[in-house]
Amino acid sequence: MKIELLAEKIAQLKKRPGASGGTLxxxxxxxxxxxxxxxxxxxxxxxxxxxVQNVKRITSEFLHGVKAGVFDLHWDIHCPHCNMMVDEFxxxxxxSEMSLCPMCEREFKIDLxxxxxxxxxxxxxxxxxxxxxxxxxxLLHNEVPDKLPDDELTLEQLPLRLSGIQLLHHPDYKRLFxxxxxSERERVKIRAITIMFTDITGSxxxxxxxxxxxxxxxxxxxxxxxxxxxxxxGGKIIxxxxxxxxxxxxxxxxxxxxxxxxxxxxxxYNSTRQQEEWIQVRIGxxxxxxxxxxxxxxxxxxxxxxxxxxxIQNLSKSDEVSFSEEVYNDxxxxxxxxxxxVSEIQKxxxxxxxxxxxxxxxxxxxxxxxxxxxxxx
Ligand SMILES: [Zn+2]
Numbered sequence: 001m002k003i004e005l006l007a008e009k010i011a012q013l014k015k016r017p018g019a020s021g022g023t024l025x026x027x028x029x030x031x032x033x034x035x036x037x038x039x040x041x042x043x044x045x046x047x048x049x050x051x052v053q054n055v056k057r058i059t060s061e062f063l064h065g066v067k068a069g070v071f072d073l074h075w076d077i078h079c080p081h082c083n084m085m086v087d088e089f090x091x092x093x094x095x096s097e098m099s100l101c102p103m104c105e106r107e108f109k110i111d112l113x114x115x116x117x118x119x120x121x122x123x124x125x126x127x128x129x130x131x132x133x134x135x136x137x138x139l140l141h142n143e144v145p146d147k148l149p150d151d152e153l154t155l156e157q158l159p160l161r162l163s164g165i166q167l168l169h170h171p172d173y174k175r176l177f178x179x180x181x182x183s184e185r186e187r188v189k190i191r192a193i194t195i196m197f198t199d200i201t202g203s204x205x206x207x208x209x210x211x212x213x214x215x216x217x218x219x220x221x222x223x224x225x226x227x228x229x230x231x232x233x234g235g236k237i238i239x240x241x242x243x244x245x246x247x248x249x250x251x252x253x254x255x256x257x258x259x260x261x262x263x264x265x266x267x268x269y270n271s272t273r274q275q276e277e278w279i280q281v282r283i284g285x286x287x288x289x290x291x292x293x294x295x296x297x298x299x300x301x302x303x304x305x306x307x308x309x310x311x312i313q314n315l316s317k318s319d320e321v322s323f324s325e326e327v328y329n330d331x332x333x334x335x336x337x338x339x340x341x342v343s344e345i346q347k348x349x350x351x352x353x354x355x356x357x358x359x360x361x362x363x364x365x366x367x368x369x370x371x372x373x374x375x376x377x
Contacts, residue, residue, distance in 0.1 A: 001039070001126045006031060009070045009125060016064060023054075023061045031121070040128055041076065041085075041118040045160040052160065056170065059162060062119045063172045069122055075164055076116045080108050080152040085116075092168075092180040095188050112292060113155060113191040115164035155191065165190055168299070169236050169250050181299050187291040194249040194287040194327070195301065195309035196235070196259065198226060201280045201318045203243045209276050219243055222279045225265045233258035238300060246310075248301060252287055252327050253336035259283045259321050260340035263366045283321040284313025287330070304355070311352035312361055322363040341367035 010028045014021050030047045031039065038046060044058045065071040077087040079101035086101050095115075100107050120128070167173050173180075182188055200206075200222060207215040226245050227237055235249045235258050249255040263281065270278040288305035308324060315322040327333055328345075337345075342364040349358045 001031070001121065003032065005125050006121070009065075009068075013061070013065055013068060013070060016068075019064065020057060020061060023057050027058065027061060027065075036128060039126060040120060041074065042071075042120060043116070043118055043160075044162050055162065059167075059170055060172045063170065063176055066119065067176045070125070071119045072122055074118045074120065076118055077110055078114050078116060078158075079104055079106075080111060080114055081106065081150070083114075083153055083158060092164075093183055095182050095186060097186050097188060109189045111189045111191045112164040112168070113193075114158065116161040117164055117167045118162070163250075165193060166250055169234055169248070171231060171234075174236075179298060181294045181297060182292060184294045184297075187293045187302065190290050190292055190301075192287060193290050193301065193305070194252050194255045194285060195290070195306055196230075196247045196249065196255045197244060197284045197310045197313035198247075198259070198262075198281050199244040199313060201282050206276065214277075218277055218279060221269065222266070222281070225269065225279075226262050226281075229262035229265060230258045233261060239298070244313075246306075252285065252323075252330045252333035255285045256321065256333060256336045256340055259285070260366050263319055280318035282313060282316035282318060284309050284311070284316060285321060285323040285327050286312055287324070287326050307354055308352065308359070311355060315348070315350060315361055315363055320363055320365050322361055325360045325362075328362050337364065343367065 006028065010024050013019060014024055027047055034042075034046075042062075044055050044062060045052065047058050048054045062071055063073075066073045073090070075089045075092070075095065076085050077089070077099050078085050079099075081104045082101065084101060084103050087099055089095055095110065095112075097109060098107055099110050120126070200219065203215070203219065206218065210218070222243070223240065223245070230237055230245075230247045233249070234254045235247045238246045238248055240246075247255075247258070249258070266279045266281065270280075286305055286309035288303075288308070290301040290303045290305045293300050293302045312322045312324055323333075345362050345364045348361055348363060350361055352359050352361075
């Protein structure tokens, strides 16, 4: 590794407005003390040390470094059974649906939750040999068992890593590399994603009483407020459908934080306006498996999780959020819900259109008076 050249490149990266000099120093220090094997595939969590919450900031500097040609970005495909890295792709557009593990001798569906995003120094700085694919997974470093597990590893069994789905939700990824989509022919599995649907309540009446032009402006204001809350809380806007918004999050608590943040902003908006101009929304949240697809050259999610999230949203009234049993069972979500000023949750059993069997769901009213301040981190 060319240490002087690295120092020069890091100094250049520091000149970017908004660059975090301290974070870049941390990355440089880590690199200067790293082993060759660690540097071939840099997991940003290696660099964070004990402060896991700093991974977003470190990833941000890596992404700017990729843009500046200092680092290369890799999407590493791991086998879901043994976690061995079997292949990689350079761009999301090169992702395919299936891959093969030579160790397990099994084909598997690529899961963007298990795809690990790593970085390496550009060859100009570090002339490492081309990264070897097919290295032994950490789980099997000591011995290779006679029989490999049939079951897929759970997400908890995997080492801390920047997942493909985490990268897609990183604000700087879209900012720097544009809206990257998978190939139109492919669909890629995501083991777990949180989907939120929102809709304005009473918009038909709003159009009738205010007229199209005025009502349309209010709907636009509503989108602006929602988009800001969703992005500030780490979510990604997938699409709008009429007055409705569909967004994705890497976890449930971010979704409820975005919902509470938006509802608080709508109350503030409403406080200076006549009642006919009030913006009130209903929200639905569900988490599960989905397929990432390319629809008209933008990313979209497909599958029963998406349908269920949309149906659950229909259970809510103004300023209410409804969520599935899967979301309710997440402790972190309940903590965030409490922070959002929710004091009462109503359990219900409902038939949801297009979904077989009665479904347990929960509805809560967002009381924004006690909403805690949300930070960008
Ligand atoms: Zn395998």
